[in-house]
Amino acid sequence: MKHYSMRSHLTLTFAIMAMIPILILGSFQVSQITYITQESNRNQQMTTYRLGDAVQDYMYYHRNAVETLAATITASDAAFRTRESLTLKLQSLRENLEGFTGIYVVDPNGSIKAAHTTANNTLIGVNVQDRDYTKRVQAMQKTIVSSLFQGPEGANRPSVAIAVPIYNGNKQTDGFVLAVLDLAPLKALVTKYDYGKEAYPVVLDHAGKPIYHPNAKLTDTLADLSKEPVVVDAFLHKQGEGKYTLSTSAQKELITYKVIPEIDWIVWVSKSNAAVNAAFTESLSITMLLLVITLILTVLLGSYLARRLNGTIHALVGYTQRLAGGSFVALDSKVVPRGAPLELQLLAEHFFRMAEQIKENQGALLQLNSELEERVEERTQRLQDEHATLNAVLESMSDAIVLIDMNQSVVYANHRMAEIFGIPMPELTMMHENTLFERIAVLLPERQEELHKLTAEPSVQEAFTVQTEHGKERFMIVSAFQVARDGRVFGRGYVWRDMTKEHEIDALKNDLISLASHEFKTPITSIRGGVETLLRVDAQWDESFKQELLEGIHEDIGRIQDLIDDWLDISKIESGAMRINPQALRVEVMVGSAMRRLPQQASEAHTQFDVRLAGNLPLVYADKLRLEQVLVNLFTNAVRYNEQHPIIQISAWADERFVHLEVQDNGIGIAAEHVDKLFDRFYRVDVSSSRQTGGTGLGLAICQGIMEAHGGEIHVRSKPGEGSTFILAIPRFRGEEELI
Ligand code: ADP
Numbered sequence: 001m002k003h004y005s006m007r008s009h010l011t012l013t014f015a016i017m018a019m020i021p022i023l024i025l026g027s028f029q030v031s032q033i034t035y036i037t038q039e040s041n042r043n044q045q046m047t048t049y050r051l052g053d054a055v056q057d058y059m060y061y062h063r064n065a066v067e068t069l070a071a072t073i074t075a076s077d078a079a080f081r082t083r084e085s086l087t088l089k090l091q092s093l094r095e096n097l098e099g100f101t102g103i104y105v106v107d108p109n110g111s112i113k114a115a116h117t118t119a120n121n122t123l124i125g126v127n128v129q130d131r132d133y134t135k136r137v138q139a140m141q142k143t144i145v146s147s148l149f150q151g152p153e154g155a156n157r158p159s160v161a162i163a164v165p166i167y168n169g170n171k172q173t174d175g176f177v178l179a180v181l182d183l184a185p186l187k188a189l190v191t192k193y194d195y196g197k198e199a200y201p202v203v204l205d206h207a208g209k210p211i212y213h214p215n216a217k218l219t220d221t222l223a224d225l226s227k228e229p230v231v232v233d234a235f236l237h238k239q240g241e242g243k244y245t246l247s248t249s250a251q252k253e254l255i256t257y258k259v260i261p262e263i264d265w266i267v268w269v270s271k272s273n274a275a276v277n278a279a280f281t282e283s284l285s286i287t288m289l290l291l292v293i294t295l296i297l298t299v300l301l302g303s304y305l306a307r308r309l310n311g312t313i314h315a316l317v318g319y320t321q322r323l324a325g326g327s328f329v330a331l332d333s334k335v336v337p338r339g340a341p342l343e344l345q346l347l348a349e350h351f352f353r354m355a356e357q358i359k360e361n362q363g364a365l366l367q368l369n370s371e372l373e374e375r376v377e378e379r380t381q382r383l384q385d386e387h388a389t390l391n392a393v394l395e396s397m398s399d400a401i402v403l404i405d406m407n408q409s410v411v412y413a414n415h416r417m418a419e420i421f422g423i424p425m426p427e428l429t430m431m432h433e434n435t436l437f438e439r440i441a442v443l444l445p446e447r448q449e450e451l452h453k454l455t456a457e458p459s460v461q462e463a464f465t466v467q468t469e470h471g472k473e474r475f476m477i478v479s480a481f482q483v484a485r486d487g488r489v490f491g492r493g494y495v496w497r498d499m500t501k502e503h504e505i506d507a508l509k510n511d512l513i514s515l516a517s518h519e520f521k522t523p524i525t526s527i528r529g530g531v532e533t534l535l536r537v538d539a540q541w542d543e544s545f546k547q548e549l550l551e552g553i554h555e556d557i558g559r560i561q562d563l564i565d566d567w568l569d570i571s572k573i574e575s576g577a578m579r580i581n582p583q584a585l586r587v588e589v590m591v592g593s594a595m596r597r598l599p600q601q602a603s604e605a606h607t608q609f610d611v612r613l614a615g616n617l618p619l620v621y622a623d624k625l626r627l628e629q630v631l632v633n634l635f636t637n638a639v640r641y642n643e644q645h646p647i648i649q650i651s652a653w654a655d656e657r658f659v660h661l662e663v664q665d666n667g668i669g670i671a672a673e674h675v676d677k678l679f680d681r682f683y684r685v686d687v688s689s690s691r692q693t694g695g696t697g698l699g700l701a702i703c704q705g706i707m708e709a710h711g712g713e714i715h716v717r718s719k720p721g722e723g724s725t726f727i728l729a730i731p732r733f734r735g736e737e738e739l740i
Contacts, residue, residue: 007303007310014302015295022291022298029287037280040196044269045241045256047193051201052239052258052267054189058099059145059263063162065097066179067143070164073105073177078168083124086114093179101182102153105166107175110134123152128178137163137176145263147207148222153180158219160211183219187212190267198275204231206264215248230255234266243273312340316348323355400496403483408433411491420468420476420496433492443467454480454494463499475503508574511682512567519563519696523556530556566698570681573705580623580709584733587620587659588613591650594631598639607639610649617652619733620659626706627730630714631663633699634726638665640695641724658712658729665725670718678716679704 069089073081090103094116102117110129117123128134133146146161153161161180168174190201190212203212208226210218218225225231230244234257241256254276257268319335329335331352336345394401400417404410410431418425423439433455441451443466450462461479468474477497483490530549534541541549572578588611595609620627639646642665649664670678674685682697700714707714711731718724 005310006313007306010306010309011299011303014306015299018295018298018302022294026287026291030284033280033283033287036283037276040276041241041254041256043196044199044254044271047195048201048256048258048267048269049239051190051193051203051269052260055186055203055265055267056260056263058186058189059260059265062097062099062179062181063143063145063164063263065093066103066162066177067164069093069103069179070143070166070177074167074174081174083114087116090114090116090177099182099185100179101157101159102180104153104178104180105175106134106178108173112178113175126152128153133161133163133178134176137165138173141165141173145205145265147205148209148211148219150222153178158183158222160205183211195269196271199269199271202266202268202270204266208266211265213248218248230257230268231266233257234259234268235264246270308339309341312337312344316344316351319348320351323351323358328355328359398498400498401493402428402436403491403493404433405491406489410436417496420466420474420498422468454478455492458482473500474498475500505574508570508681512571515563515567515682515696520560523559527553527556563696566696566702569702569705570698573702573709574681578705578709580626580706582621582623582710584619585622585624585627587617587652587661587730588615590620590622590624590627591631591661594628594635597628597632598635599632605639605642605646607635607646607648610647612649612651614652618654618659620730621733622710622712622730623706626709630703630706630728633703634663634728637699638663638667638724641665642667654732657732659732661728661730663726663728664723666723669720669722669724670716671720675716675718679714 072089073086076085086105090105094100094103102115102123104112104116104123105114106128107113109127110131111125111127112123113125115123131146131151132149133144136144136146143162143164146163148158148160150156150158153159159180160183161178163176163178165176166174186203190203193201195201200214201212202210202214204225205211208224208228208231209222210225213219213223217223225247228244228246230242230246233240233242233244239258241254243252244255245252249272252273253270254273255268255270257266259266315335315337319329319331322329331348336348394412394414395416397414397416400420401412401414402410402417403412410429410433413425413428415425417423418428421428421440421443423431423436428436437451437455441448444451444464447462447464450464454460454462457480459479459481461477463475463477466474466476475498477499479495479497481493481495483493530553533539534546534549569578591611591613598607635648638648644666647666650662651664652659652661654660670685674683677683678685679700681701683701684695684697704714707728707730713729715727715729716724717727
């Protein structure tokens with residue numbers, strides 16, 4: 001929703017407030033104007049009636065006077081109807097009543113027989129028989145008022161005449177009295193009224209001719225206005241008003257009219273419609289102007305007041321903002337200007353007091369805050385320490401561990417985990433559980449089902465042999481478990497434990513057991529047979545046979561002893577318990593002593609030794625018996641795996657660290673695919689032949705174990721049919737070692 005400023009609100013409110021009285025006043029003004037207009041119309045009507053009454057009175061008065069004269073003449077004897085007598089009567093009337101231009105007595109033949117006029121010309125004898133009024137008075141036998149005419153009776157000016165019949169003693173008409181009216185007094189009568197601006201009166205006779213019209217020409221020319229709609233309406237309605245367009249003026253006029261009874265004259269007062277409208281419009285526009293001025297003034301005043309109020313509120317808002325922003329300013333006249341409303345002043349004061357209080361509380365709050373911060377920091381530090389310890393523990397573990405959250409994302413993995421599965425640490429910590437197991441599945445293609453079980457079941461343990469990145473096989477036991485606290489599960493954990501060593505020892509144990517069952521059986525059976533033979537009491541054996549049996553038993557016991565020795569040695573090597581007792585030794589002495597310790601089989605084969613050792617060979621630092629054991633083993637193999645007359649060539653050279661002793665034979669040699677595995681426990685190239693030759697597959701493994709215990713090495717170079725060369729790297733005696 002859009003918010004308008006306080007100023008707009010106030011200005012609008014002021015404008016609305018101003019509009020209400022303006023509208024009330026305006027409508028009152030309009031009704032007033034309407035009333036005034038109506039009043040003016042009524043006035044016009046009243047004037048019309050007054051005018052009508054005045055004309056009527058004037059005409060009736062003059063008619064009555066003429067009628068009285070006619071009655072006097074009628075009442076007089078014929079003898080008194082002489083010109084002189086009549087003229088005297090006429091004169092008397094004219095002198096008593098103004099307004100006649102001439103009064104005449106017309107005889108029944110239409111000839112004027114007596115006259116009294118202002119002019120010298122008395123018109124005596126003039127015949128007026130053809131005049132309209134003559135015909136009318138003769139025909140109607142009563143008083144008539146003529147229509148406007150021009151004639152000698154009126155001294156050739158437009159005139160109106162009153163004709164009243166006279167009777168003789170026999171009640172027969174004896175002509176009539178003709179009184180010609182002067183129009184000037186009528187004009188004076190008509191024009192004496194105030195008709196107002198742009199209004200004028202009109203008087204017409206019964207034939208529609210203008211007795212009085214502001215345009216005098218119309219009277220002079222005896223214009224016929226009987227066809228004017230206003231005249232038609234007047235005769236129809238007798239009195240009333242209406243808007244008419246007259247032939248004499250082009251514009252519309254408001255006319256109020258009245259017909260004078262008996263004489264059927266029409267009087268009207270006319271006002272131009274434009275004038276009526278102009279008055280109305282003028283009055284209205286003045287009102288409107290006043291209203292607009294009032295509105296503008298109100299809005300301006302409103303706006304000014306709003307600005308003042310707005311300014312104060314703005315200052316107050318700014319002040320509170322500064323307080324909120326932390327700048328504590330004292331209350332002054334800039335914040336609440338003088339003349340601002342009391343409520344704003346109070347509001348500002350409240351704000352100020354509030355700010356003061358806040359400032360007071362702020363100190364305490366800051367203190368509290370810093371204490372709180374210290375405590376939080378302490379706790380954070382403790383947590384961090386705990387976390388670091390925990391992390392160190394997890395990182396130091398030989399087990400790989402990975403924790404998954406409820407969204408199946410890795411939340412923690414130690415470096416062991418990254419190392420075993422060859423996944424870079426940053427990648428591992430961003431992994432999804434599914435992606436991680438897809439990667440693991442690549443290393444264990446045939447164990448999909450178990451892997452699935454691992455992720456699906458709440459707590460499960462599985463064993464896997466994993467081919468690590470370096471090509472080494474590792475035997476791992478993985479435990480999957482739910483991470484939970486107070487019965488709430490947070491995620492899942494996997495611990496991969498490297499059990500390779502344990503597994504190997506286990507395998508060795510099995511191997512040794514199987515070795516015992518196979519290799520011990522033959523000599524023990526043989527010993528048992530020999531002893532049983534010797535123990536027989538029913539037979540007599542000669543001394544040479546007994547000797548032969550005993551030698552056989554001795555040989556078998558020797559074999560068992562060798563086996564047990566080998567067994568013990570390999571167990572020591574595998575468990576890391578192989579101890580050596582080194583000393584400075586001369587290589588050629590060692591070789592000689594080993595040659596002498598060769599088993600009988602070797603000596604029987606007439607083994608030929610070709611010893612090529614330089615006299616200045618450096619001393620080696622080795623365990624005498626163990627090194628001898630290695631050499632004997634190599635010599636024995638050289639004889640054992642030989643299908644011809646065995647020749648053993650012994651040579652040596654030295655470098656910085658080692659004396660390299662080479663034992664080369666002319667035996668059957670070893671195929672390339674076997675060379676790498678030759679030093680593995682129980683590894684035999686050809687089991688059938690080795691069984692034949694009495695080997696166990698432990699000899700070279702023990703040799704390697706002994707050499708490694710010395711910090712030396714053993715290698716082989718061989719090709720089938722070309723003999724083999726075993727090279728020993730024996731650490732040189734450096735003179736720093738403690739000599740025993
Ligand atoms: P053993 O001789 O008891 O079988 P070794 O560990 O001494 O066990 O030797 C392992 C295998 O290596 C032998 O079975 C044999 O096939 C082969 N071998 C060892 N020495 C030689 C050699 N000098 N010439 C040919 N083959 C040999």
